[in-house]
Amino acid sequence: MRFGLIISLIVGLAFSLVGCGGGGGPSGPTFRYSTNWSQAGVTGPDGLSQRIRLLNLDDTDAVNPVILAKSSPTTTTTFAGFAPGTYRLRVELRSLANGTGSINGVCERLLTISSATAMGTDVGTNAITMHVGPASAAIETPGSVRYVATAFDASNQGVFLPEGAFAWGVTGPATVTTDGIVVPMGAGNGAATATLGGLDASGDYSATAGTPTTTKWTVMVYMNAANNLEAFSLPNINQMELIADNPDVRFVVQWKEAEVLNNGSLFNGTKRYLVKHDTTPTLASQLVQDMGSGVDMGDKQTLRDFIAWTKANYPAQRYCVVVWNHGNGWRQFIAQQADYPTRGVSYDDETGHGIATADIPYALGPDQLDIVAWDASLMQMLEVAYQIRNQAQYVVGSEESPPAEGFPYDLVFKPMHDNPDATTRDLTKGFIDGMLAVPGYHTKKITESSIETAQLPALATALDTLALDLILNSGSFPAAIQLARNTAQSYLPLGGRVYRDLYDLCVKLVAGSGVAPSTITACQNVRAAVLNALAWEGHNSNSANSHGISIDFSSSAQYPAHGTEYDGLSLSGATNWNEWLSQAP
Numbered sequence: 001m002r003f004g005l006i007i008s009l010i011v012g013l014a015f016s017l018v019g020c021g022g023g024g025g026p027s028g029p030t031f032r033y034s035t036n037w038s039q040a041g042v043t044g045p046d047g048l049s050q051r052i053r054l055l056n057l058d059d060t061d062a063v064n065p066v067i068l069a070k071s072s073p074t075t076t077t078t079f080a081g082f083a084p085g086t087y088r089l090r091v092e093l094r095s096l097a098n099g100t101g102s103i104n105g106v107c108e109r110l111l112t113i114s115s116a117t118a119m120g121t122d123v124g125t126n127a128i129t130m131h132v133g134p135a136s137a138a139i140e141t142p143g144s145v146r147y148v149a150t151a152f153d154a155s156n157q158g159v160f161l162p163e164g165a166f167a168w169g170v171t172g173p174a175t176v177t178t179d180g181i182v183v184p185m186g187a188g189n190g191a192a193t194a195t196l197g198g199l200d201a202s203g204d205y206s207a208t209a210g211t212p213t214t215t216k217w218t219v220m221v222y223m224n225a226a227n228n229l230e231a232f233s234l235p236n237i238n239q240m241e242l243i244a245d246n247p248d249v250r251f252v253v254q255w256k257e258a259e260v261l262n263n264g265s266l267f268n269g270t271k272r273y274l275v276k277h278d279t280t281p282t283l284a285s286q287l288v289q290d291m292g293s294g295v296d297m298g299d300k301q302t303l304r305d306f307i308a309w310t311k312a313n314y315p316a317q318r319y320c321v322v323v324w325n326h327g328n329g330w331r332q333f334i335a336q337q338a339d340y341p342t343r344g345v346s347y348d349d350e351t352g353h354g355i356a357t358a359d360i361p362y363a364l365g366p367d368q369l370d371i372v373a374w375d376a377s378l379m380q381m382l383e384v385a386y387q388i389r390n391q392a393q394y395v396v397g398s399e400e401s402p403p404a405e406g407f408p409y410d411l412v413f414k415p416m417h418d419n420p421d422a423t424t425r426d427l428t429k430g431f432i433d434g435m436l437a438v439p440g441y442h443t444k445k446i447t448e449s450s451i452e453t454a455q456l457p458a459l460a461t462a463l464d465t466l467a468l469d470l471i472l473n474s475g476s477f478p479a480a481i482q483l484a485r486n487t488a489q490s491y492l493p494l495g496g497r498v499y500r501d502l503y504d505l506c507v508k509l510v511a512g513s514g515v516a517p518s519t520i521t522a523c524q525n526v527r528a529a530v531l532n533a534l535a536w537e538g539h540n541s542n543s544a545n546s547h548g549i550s551i552d553f554s555s556s557a558q559y560p561a562h563g564t565e566y567d568g569l570s571l572s573g574a575t576n577w578n579e580w581l582s583q584a585p
Helices: 230-242 300-313 357-364 382-387 414-418 424-437 453-476 478-487 502-510 517-533 563-567 570-574 577-581
Strands: 030-036 049-055 066-069 074-079 085-094 103-113 116-122 129-133 136-140 148-152 167-170 174-176 181-184 188-196 199-208 215-224 249-257 269-274 286-292 316-324 345-348 353-355 369-375 392-397 447-452 499-501 534-539 550-552
Touching: 030 049, 030 085, 049 074, 066 074, 103 116, 103 148, 129 188, 136 181, 148 188, 167 174, 174 188, 181 188, 181 199, 181 286, 215 230, 215 300, 215 345, 230 249, 300 316, 300 357, 353 357, 357 382, 369 424, 382 392, 382 453, 382 550, 382 570, 392 424, 392 453, 414 424, 424 447, 424 534, 447 453, 453 478, 453 517, 453 570, 453 577, 478 502, 499 502, 502 517, 502 550, 517 534, 563 577, 570 577
Parallel strands: 030 116, 129 199, 136 199, 215 249, 215 316, 316 369, 369 392
Antiparallel strands: 030 074, 049 066, 049 085, 085 103, 129 148, 167 188, 174 181, 188 199, 249 269, 269 286, 345 353, 392 447, 447 534, 499 550
């Protein structure tokens, strides 16, 4: 998914490449890497192994990584089976055998390989000179270029340095990350410079401004895969690629993966892609912008920036934002089993941060979006939908914790692909139909609904009436309250979560013994308001009493643990539901 990256690479032969010439034969070019361990630990770092990767410019592996053991003074390996082109070599000096343990040092190089090529490193030597590549690059905004700095010793061999040892600066109309990634802010010329002590080296760039075009729909997918869902991120993008052949519907993805989490990352860092049509299981779309490492996808500002950036560069008549991650309903964090010690909306396991429900309106930006869809667990709650009623016309999500595979994007967005002029209301039905159409989901708990936010004030009014009635009358039927809590359709009741289907909760309350007539009437009005607020709803038999909107129904014994956070929600400001929960039997 690589877009807007137009690079003119001029990498000098002074880059310490040896053994050039001869051609790669029928099998293409080859690359031979060797390393000298004889000075390990003398003046520089040491280790027991090295992990060598030949990376494409999008940071995916061009060939399988190789592990070299510290088994003799000099060890070598040869890479083959890749096409001629420009690659980034990344060699990690590891503290333990088999490429494991901590990273004691890194050596990186930008290489243009068209025939048989070789290079070497020395372990434990000092930097004498350095180089930055590419020597020059042409960038069309909103693209980016990663510059790579390499230090060399007195033998002109690569030197291992701590991760992040180079300090980066940039001149001209651009910013530069700590990874050496230059992102132009406008047209103009400049240079990226890396420094290491008294050494420095630079690469030039020339930036030109792209020309945005307006389409009928732009779908923004905020794919926070810095967690144990990482394995499902590429399949989901492959699904988007299947239906990315309608020029009126664009998919733009901000995708984070984190190697430190050991979930089998395709790359490390955060990248922005424009999805391109493809029918293979490989990543075939275009990279727009490499954001490097250090991006916190659990920060409300990061989501806000992505939406603003997408609107500026991929404007459309209508917008859909999909938040892809774990979810926890209205609650930001939860103490649960060991595998999920914490969760939140867009929880980033690398940084430990998630976006709180109270912060979602800010994260979604100042303008109302047409669709906000949660590809995350438990998010289709009244507390969440009401919080963003001014940021979205329709809110799509699941009361349940859906399958880890998430939305089947090709099915969900096929109606938009086929008829982008259909009403937004009708297009949200694709989410419900798509989730129910996956054969492998038939044994899972599937609930999916679309809420029309314009109807939420009426639902809040009905809920407020019910809350006041329960506060007034529930003392005469506490057993019915408790029975309703225990029997209404529930959702992932772990870690103290008391999430119940709002419609079914009212059904169970009405059926309770001794319930006041006024309470019955209030429940009937809530049920009617729920149905009015739902544009579409669907569920399977594994969550049979789901109706599309859940709500917290904690008891007064449970409420104080999260009461302060709940009291700060917009729903609590508009209704007395929080007051009811604080005294519910």
